[in-house]
Amino acid sequence: AQKVTQAQTEISVVEKEDVTLDCVYETRDTTYYLFWYKQPPSGELVFLIRRNSFDEQNEISGRYSWNFQKSTSSFNFTITASQVVDSAVYFCALRESSGGSYIPTFGRGTSLIVHP
Amino acid sequence: EAQVTQNPRYLITVTGKKLTVTCSQNMNHEYMSWYRQDPGLGLRQIYYSMNVEVTDKGDVPEGYKVSRKEKRNFPLILESPSPNQTSLYFCASSLRTSGGRGNEQFFGPGTRLTVL
Numbered sequence: 253a254q255k256v257t258q259a260q261t262e263i264s265v266v267e268k269e270d271v272t273l274d275c276v277y278e279t280r281d282t283t284y285y286l287f288w289y290k291q292p293p294s295g296e297l298v299f300l301i302r303r304n305s306f307d308e309q310n311e312i313s314g315r316y317s318w319n320f321q322k323s324t325s326s327f328n329f330t331i332t333a334s335q336v337v338d339s340a341v342y343f344c345a346l347r348e349s350s351g352g353s354y355i356p357t358f359g360r361g362t363s364l365i366v367h368p
Numbered sequence: 369e370a371q372v373t374q375n376p377r378y379l380i381t382v383t384g385k386k387l388t389v390t391c392s393q394n395m396n397h398e399y400m401s402w403y404r405q406d407p408g409l410g411l412r413q414i415y416y417s418m419n420v421e422v423t424d425k426g427d428v429p430e431g432y433k434v435s436r437k438e439k440r441n442f443p444l445i446l447e448s449p450s451p452n453q454t455s456l457y458f459c460a461s462s463l464r465t466s467g468g469r470g471n472e473q474f475f476g477p478g479t480r481l482t483v484l
Binding site: 285287295296299343355358359361 | 413456458
């Protein structure tokens with residue numbers, strides 16, 4: 253069974269600090285997909301990134317970067333020089349590929365509060 | 369504009385009064401799904417559909433029905449709502465269900481349902 257753990261319930265930082273949101277997953281599949289979504293205070297869910305299990309290359313998008321490590325089953329998300337607009341709940345999700353499983357599993361989310 | 373729309377955005381109803389939450393996407397996506405979001409539990413999938421006339425249960429399907437008569441629409445039906453169905457509901461769609469590009473989900477704005 254697939255499982256996603258976001259151990260950090262809430263993180264509070266001051267603007268311009270770097271912050272890392274942890275995501276640890278469990279799966280028996282060798283092919284799977286990992287996602288990060290952002291939910292700002294307005295409530296909508298915004299797709300940030302998808303990562304395939306066979307592609308361990310880390311990715312950087314502006315101030316956002318993702319560190320995928322299969323050896324530790326982690327897909328951590330780092331925001332560099334955080335801004336108040338980064339305040340949101342961030343969800344990590346996993347979807348397995350085999351066995352026709354089309355049910356993604358979401359972590360419980362990490363609430364990030366960036367203070368000015 | 370490519371989007372997923374849901375209606376209504378807010379609904380207060382009473383126990384036992386049948387209701388339907390509509391979901392529509394204009395991106396010709398194959399895959400659509402419904403989630404509920406509850407504090408401390410993250411997002412849990414209720415039902416999903418891989419294409420027209422193909423629907424299947426997610427993690428928490430009890431008390432809900434869906435239909436997929438057209439590709440763009442995926443309504444969520446609560447035949448006899450109960451207070452434990454008070455939640456924030458999201459509809460989502462993705463281009464495809466298989467791996468690779470296009471399996472990330474795009475979410476609607478959410479429907480906040482209160483059952484008294």
